[in-house]
Amino acid sequence: MATPTVARCWRCQDEHRPQVFCPACEALQPLPPDIDYFTLFGLARHPRLDEQALAQTYYELSRQLHPDLHQTGTAQEREASLQNTALVNRAYRTLRDPVQRGRYWLALNGEPLGKENNKVPPALALFVFEVQEKLAAVREARPAETEGTQDALAGLRAEMTQVRDDLDDRMRDLQHRLAANFSKWGQADGSSALLSELKRVLSEMAYLRTLTRDVEKALSIL
Ligand SMILES: [Zn+2]
Numbered sequence: 001m002a003t004p005t006v007a008r009c010w011r012c013q014d015e016h017r018p019q020v021f022c023p024a025c026e027a028l029q030p031l032p033p034d035i036d037y038f039t040l041f042g043l044a045r046h047p048r049l050d051e052q053a054l055a056q057t058y059y060e061l062s063r064q065l066h067p068d069l070h071q072t073g074t075a076q077e078r079e080a081s082l083q084n085t086a087l088v089n090r091a092y093r094t095l096r097d098p099v100q101r102g103r104y105w106l107a108l109n110g111e112p113l114g115k116e117n118n119k120v121p122p123a124l125a126l127f128v129f130e131v132q133e134k135l136a137a138v139r140e141a142r143p144a145e146t147e148g149t150q151d152a153l154a155g156l157r158a159e160m161t162q163v164r165d166d167l168d169d170r171m172r173d174l175q176h177r178l179a180a181n182f183s184k185w186g187q188a189d190g191s192s193a194l195l196s197e198l199k200r201v202l203s204e205m206a207y208l209r210t211l212t213r214d215v216e217k218a219l220s221i222l
Pocket of ligand 1: 009010011012013014022023024025026027
């Protein structure tokens, strides 16, 4: 894990932890590009975070960094305002979404989700197989529509709706598991078990997301 280093103010040379404004002279500071997103928002480095505090800090920073405010500043300050704004936006998009935050947390721990996580997660194999079969049935049913097989189509629509509800339930369950996983970090129990569980949950969520898109598409043509 990268640790936050000490930053030195370009104007007054004060040394402090990396932050947007120098605590000594309040000059706008260019943030180190590799600053971790938690530190950027002044949050503890932990995947469970106070989403309200995150949003508040984000709006505050966005306001303070707004390029309009720094038009009359030095070139360094104008540049810092642009770069910091881009960084803050990227960090906020990542941290506010638990799935993206989870993936970011894995990367921060040197354990990014890899190619081996793109396969169908074993826990979902049977479910995915069943959904794929139904999706295939929808594709095959399309040409027959003009021949007036409305009942068959209505049946498929009911089945797909059921599948979508099922997907929603599974997604909610995974969201709970994700939140539970986040809250356990930093406790005494082994982090390798937490890591594997986090990878498993995030892989399943990514897979269900793709499946949900396919099912929505099928429903839109039925
Ligand atoms: Zn300073």
